[in-house]
Amino acid sequence: MAWPTIDRNQPAGDSGAAPLLSEAVREKIRSFFARYETKRAALLPALHIVQDALGHVPPQAMVEVAEVLDIAPAAVLDTASFYTHFWTHPKGAQVIVVCRGLTCEVLGGNAVLEELKRLLGIDEHGTSADGRYSLVTEDCLAGCDHGPCLLIGEKLHRRVRPEDVARILADPDNGRLAYERSTLFDAPSSAPGEPGAGNGTGGVHEKGSG
């Protein structure tokens, strides 16, 4: 990931700025505390929830997460920056993750990646001009039996050929799972600024935290 830069003229978490995280988001993060011995252990769940709420995890959100977890903001950045899945900058409405593991490469995955770049007019890590898609790669999505594969939102697309890419991009349900979802790591549905990825129709089953 790109190292997040903070504009010195707009300090992260400055007191004048309105909070990014709603009380509902904070409460949802706190609901994970009972699972672990330390509050810090709720950091990955917290970052998943924040990213679902805001679409990415900007520096100010890290400061606010630090408040909720009672840890240093630097500790949040230290963790968040280690993982490829947390984004400090806005992404498109859907993120496309193209597998470039060995199997997918042997089966022609590079051509699929090139076709995506061509149709979206972007390079890796870019976002299409209409804001619909961002494009990243991953070394192996564990879908090797269906290579070449790629992930859009939550959905794994299998045995993709370059000629399939246009059709897949045009499909409005291309990031939606057919299976009933758990909303455990989603932002609470009342949270402001929830991204379009809120495809949790029906399948709310939040039991089970013991």
Place this chain on the structure above:
Amino acid sequence: MRDYEPILLRNVGVPEARTLKGYEARGGYRGIRKALGSSPEQIVEEVKKANLRGRGGAGFPAGLKWSFLPKDRTITYLCVNADESEPPTFSNRLLMENDPHQVLEGAMIAAYATRAQVAYIYMRVEFHEQFHVLQRAVDEAYAAGYLGRRLFGHDFDLQVYIHRGAGAYVCGEETGLIESIEGKRGWPRIKPPFPALEGLFRRPTVVNNVETLANLPHLIERGAAWFTSIGPPHSTGPKLFCISGPVRRPGCYEGPMTITVRDLIERPEFGGGMLPGKRVKMVLPGGVSVGVLTANELDMKMDFADPAKYGLLGLGTAAAVVVDTDTDIRLVLRNLARFYALESCGQCTQCREGTSWMYKIAARIAAGAGRRADLDILEQTARNMGMMPGLSICGLPDGATYPIETLVRKFRSELEELIGQQEPARRDAVLQTVN
């Protein structure tokens, strides 16, 4: 293997087995009920007797791992390693998406045997469908009283939580996984202390792979003697094998650890042979990290002992990818080197720098600007950065070096030939951009 009856995969393709009711109707949750009739110590002994070796890659005996827990412990944690990130491995994915309760039952038995009160299932974030399926199974199990307090009427409490990762291969290393659950970067810890003494939240902790756990219900229900009747003594029990690449039937299959790489590729019940017009050039038989086999080495047995005879790191994840003769091996080299350069956590200098340099060199070779000396540098680097010399915190650099070293050694003449055929103008242009 046509007479082999699948055990771990028996519920694949049976959608109702995803539900607690469907799983139970097909014989599920009998193993845990039987286990609860014995003491935890008896379960550990039974698993030791069965010689169930860990399926995650290292092959460490599960019962022995459990027996390292201190006797006087109060709090114990079980971590289920569902981070499955080793290319090209997808057996855990298959187990979780088709038969989530089998994974849970295995976790219950392991938790009972280790007296763990909490189990965390660490699942890579790219597993979306699998997360939803498994979380639903967890919810169902709580609702049915199969998780929580006093399970099955016994003095046995267990909480199970799914902890989603965020995209880091090294979190599949057990102490990297523990750090990640603690909310930190997934930096593996220096061992000792091993997790059994000081693991998650500094408590005694056991980390077991999904497939290892999936074996437990069957092992307990049918007994150690049944388990050891499958496969050779050093490689007992049912095993999942993945096969991918240009074969007719890529997939995950089950069998005893008596099959060979050739069986996995060619037999009709496994890979079913190569796609029309495709020929085997090399196979990485255990996940990419164990190293490469040439087309003349396909008689290697997929067990815990044979891979070493072929200069490989081990059985690994028993997931084979076939590279065909139409694929430029320089691209294979680049693909492998890139993976480790991106996934090295950066703590150990030799791994951070070594994987980066191997990638830079491999990328240059792939771009048509290789030098013969590069092959020597790759081999030397690969020989000097692993855990085997004893200077690395975790096994990632070993996994990084085996494929590079074996590929360069076993395909050296072909690489030299390709380097010899490079177009001088192109080579010079590439060298201009990297220097």
